[in-house]
Amino acid sequence: MINIIIDGKKIEVEKGTTILEAAKKLNIIIPALCDREVVKAYGACRLCVVDVNDGNEIKMVTSCNYLINKEIEVFMQSERVRKTRKMLLEMMLSRWPNVPMIKQFAAEYGVIKPRMIHPLVDYSENACILCGLCVNACSEMVWEDIIGFAGRGENRRVVMPFEKHYEACIGCSTCANICPTGAIYMTDIPNKPADEKRIDKFGMKITEEMTLMDDEQCDMRGVGTAHLTQIMNDYDLLPTTNYRFGSHKEAGKLHSDVFKAKFTQGLPDGCWLGCTMSCAKSIDNYELKSGPYKGQKVLVDGPEYETVAGCGANLGIFNPEFVIEANFYCDTYGIDTISFATGLAFVMECFENGILDKEKTGDLELNFGNEEAAMEILHQMGRGDGFGIIVGQGIRRMKKIFTEKNDLTDEQIQFMQDIGMEAKGLEYSEYVTKESLAMQGGYGLALKGAQHDEAWLIFMDMVNNQIPTFADKAEALHYFPMFRTWFGLMGLCKLPWNDVEPADNAENDEPAKIPGHVEGYVNFFSAMTGKEIDKHELIRQSERVYNFQRVFNFRLGYGNRESDRIPYRSAGPVTNEEYESRAERYDKQLIEKWNYDIEGKTSKEKRDFLRKMREEDYQKLCDAVYNRRGWDDNGVPTIEKMREIGMDLPEVVEVLKRA
Amino acid sequence: MKKQILVNDNLIEWQENLTINKILKIMNYSFKMLVIKVDGELIKKDEYGTKIVSENADVKIIHLISGG
Ligand code: SF4
Ligand code: SF4
Ligand code: FES
Numbered sequence: 001m002i003n004i005i006i007d008g009k010k011i012e013v014e015k016g017t018t019i020l021e022a023a024k025k026l027n028i029i030i031p032a033l034c035d036r037e038v039v040k041a042y043g044a045c046r047l048c049v050v051d052v053n054d055g056n057e058i059k060m061v062t063s064c065n066y067l068i069n070k071e072i073e074v075f076m077q078s079e080r081v082r083k084t085r086k087m088l089l090e091m092m093l094s095r096w097p098n099v100p101m102i103k104q105f106a107a108e109y110g111v112i113k114p115r116m117i118h119p120l121v122d123y124s125e126n127a128c129i130l131c132g133l134c135v136n137a138c139s140e141m142v143w144e145d146i147i148g149f150a151g152r153g154e155n156r157r158v159v160m161p162f163e164k165h166y167e168a169c170i171g172c173s174t175c176a177n178i179c180p181t182g183a184i185y186m187t188d189i190p191n192k193p194a195d196e197k198r199i200d201k202f203g204m205k206i207t208e209e210m211t212l213m214d215d216e217q218c219d220m221r222g223v224g225t226a227h228l229t230q231i232m233n234d235y236d237l238l239p240t241t242n243y244r245f246g247s248h249k250e251a252g253k254l255h256s257d258v259f260k261a262k263f264t265q266g267l268p269d270g271c272w273l274g275c276t277m278s279c280a281k282s283i284d285n286y287e288l289k290s291g292p293y294k295g296q297k298v299l300v301d302g303p304e305y306e307t308v309a310g311c312g313a314n315l316g317i318f319n320p321e322f323v324i325e326a327n328f329y330c331d332t333y334g335i336d337t338i339s340f341a342t343g344l345a346f347v348m349e350c351f352e353n354g355i356l357d358k359e360k361t362g363d364l365e366l367n368f369g370n371e372e373a374a375m376e377i378l379h380q381m382g383r384g385d386g387f388g389i390i391v392g393q394g395i396r397r398m399k400k401i402f403t404e405k406n407d408l409t410d411e412q413i414q415f416m417q418d419i420g421m422e423a424k425g426l427e428y429s430e431y432v433t434k435e436s437l438a439m440q441g442g443y444g445l446a447l448k449g450a451q452h453d454e455a456w457l458i459f460m461d462m463v464n465n466q467i468p469t470f471a472d473k474a475e476a477l478h479y480f481p482m483f484r485t486w487f488g489l490m491g492l493c494k495l496p497w498n499d500v501e502p503a504d505n506a507e508n509d510e511p512a513k514i515p516g517h518v519e520g521y522v523n524f525f526s527a528m529t530g531k532e533i534d535k536h537e538l539i540r541q542s543e544r545v546y547n548f549q550r551v552f553n554f555r556l557g558y559g560n561r562e563s564d565r566i567p568y569r570s571a572g573p574v575t576n577e578e579y580e581s582r583a584e585r586y587d588k589q590l591i592e593k594w595n596y597d598i599e600g601k602t603s604k605e606k607r608d609f610l611r612k613m614r615e616e617d618y619q620k621l622c623d624a625v626y627n628r629r630g631w632d633d634n635g636v637p638t639i640e641k642m643r644e645i646g647m648d649l650p651e652v653v654e655v656l657k658r659a
Numbered sequence: 660m661k662k663q664i665l666v667n668d669n670l671i672e673w674q675e676n677l678t679i680n681k682i683l684k685i686m687n688y689s690f691k692m693l694v695i696k697v698d699g700e701l702i703k704k705d706e707y708g709t710k711i712v713s714e715n716a717d718v719k720i721i722h723l724i725s726g727g
Pocket of ligand 1: 137138142144146147168169170171172173174175176
């Protein structure tokens with residue numbers, strides 16, 4: 001920390017603070033045309049000049065880009081400083097006499113009418129004052145370099161390359177939004193929103209947050225969702241070898257730094273024009289080691305967290321190259337990386353437990369960690385031959401096929417039910433849910449099957465202990481699925497909601513909901529459609545669709561308690577090995593939560609008791625959630641609920657009468 | 660009796676000069692989007708290294724959600 005004096009007032013600042021920032025802290029305000037927190041200060045307008053005494057001499061500097069690194073005394077309003085500002089403002093006013101901002105600053109310095117007329121005078125209210133904010137915003141906030149300055153001195157002007165319209169401009173409007181005079185504006189506004197300005201405001205808020213805070217928060221621009229791998233490993237949530245464990249000593253090999261070094265593309269328009277979260281990443285010139293394109297150099301889109309965790313840790317393969325290759329071939333064959341990974345993890349555990357053998361797999365040794373065999377299965381799935389035909393049908397069908405064909409004992413059949421990580425026929429995405437009951441519900445109660453995108457509650461539940469009771473968990477399993485469904489209804493990506501957060505988010509009552517962004521989405525809807533809604537109506541909109549979908553599922557024989565079942569692996573340890581690897585945790589819970597006397601008990605006895613308790617808890621959770629959502633005991637929406645949300649259409653009521 | 664603090668309702672041993680950063684290390688909390696309160700009082704990010712947590716404190720380290 002450094003002590004400085006500004007206009008006689010003492011203040012302590014961190015090294016590297018600018019004089020202008022320090023002055024703002026003391027509420028000393030001076031005209032600063034080209035200074036904005038979100039872009040670097042280049043000292044373009046020079047209006048922010050001040051006198052600085054550094055012990056040797058007094059010199060005039062621009063305060064917006066003068067970094068304090070020793071004790072100094074600053075004079076913000078010395079006579080020569082005021083004179084300089086006045087002179088600059090008079091010149092500006094003579095060139096841009098009608099720009100409101102210039103007129104106002106000039107008036108503050110007593111300049112109402114300049115004494116001369118500038119040869120390049122521009123009478124427009126929206127004249128470009130050459131502040132450079134647009135140029136810097138395009139390059140620093142949006143990561144494009146579309147506009148720049150051309151010419152020197154009086155000829156200086158903002159242009160696109162060769163002063164022609166440049167196709168590469170993504171039309172994000174950031175330059176227009178930051179321009180203080182309106183010199184840049186959008187001429188072609190797609191979708192004809194009712195109130196464009198209100199939408200811009202929310203867009204700029206996210207863009208500013210990304211610019212200022214992403215580096216410290218999620219580094220979405222740097223690595224995308226792959227930043228989660230090491231975090232999940234630290235919290236024992238990274239699935240390894242078919243969700244048996246939540247961390248692994250070799251997980252560092254899949255650290256996001258490893259992928260960051262390989263990413264060659266992190267363009268702002270990676271998946272959506274103008275999105276400044278730009279989490280989509282790609283790897284250029286990856287040389288394939290297998291399959292029909294072996295030896296060719298290709299572009300790989302990704303990998304993202306789910307692919308790294310699934311095709312890496314969950315298969316016991318800690319090789320980033322394998323992950324990249326699997327990513328490429330899944331995309332090329334049109335196979336989902338999550339279903340491939342989770343399905344194959346199930347196969348590998350079956351193989352290691354004698355449910356499958358080499359005869360049944362077509363001679364492939366499908367042990368965890370066997371990269372070659374794993375890749376061969378992927379190619380077989382793509383070609384539609386060999387054992388890949390069976391794996392490609394997914395876990396639910398595999399369980400049936402193995403039961404019918406493989407002459408299994410009852411115990412083996414039960415084991416498959418326990419470790420086959422699917423719900424409603426969809427493979428689990430890549431999080432270990434054993435220690436979070438709410439998250440088990442997040443997967444099990446999701447309408448489409450085992451996907452975390454309705455509700456990701458592990459931190460709230462397991463780490464924060466924020467939702468201890470069944471009612472708390474049920475509330476979270478009502479609110480978040482409804483809120484997140486809304487993104488689907490609107491065709492919006494949900495990542496800007498919670499992969500960057502406002503600086504003041506912590507000061508809210510309910511930070512987990514990111515209220516500052518919820519408000520933004522409410523504004524977005526209202527401004528887009530011209531129909532004012534509030535945050536409750538937003539949830540209502542989702543509830544209508546969500547309940548309708550549940551009724552639809554019910555009509556097809558699902559959408560009930562039976563279809564909300566989850567495999568036991570997602571609720572607790574299936575094997576002794578799993579129990580013993582986290583024995584301290586489980587023993588503690590048996591004693592503290594259920595008063596169970598563990599003295600002299602074998603791992604199997606303890607495991608069985610734990611299972612009974614956890615399975616009962618899951619059913620109790622379903623009770624609480626059904627109740628909160630307005631469903632009956634079997635998990636079917638009631639006719640009253642459908643009436644309440646205005647969805648009691650005759651066809652719907654007809655179906656529900658059968659419940 | 661050992662001196663303790665509560666971190667997200669878990670009893671943790673207290674030690675001299677216990678800062679927020681130290682607690683994060685002890686708990687192996689590597690996630691960045693946190694809201695931290697000590698006895699109900701919000702602790703700002705720039706205080707994580709300096710704020711000393713006293714014994715018997717009730718520390719809440721709220722992890723926000725991110726990802727997929
Ligand atoms: S619209 Fe976006 S990409 Fe185009 S010049 Fe402006 S800031 Fe750059
Ligand atoms: S167009 Fe606007 S933002 Fe860009 S230099 Fe001119 S006044 Fe500044
Ligand atoms: S604000 Fe410092 S030079 Fe413009």
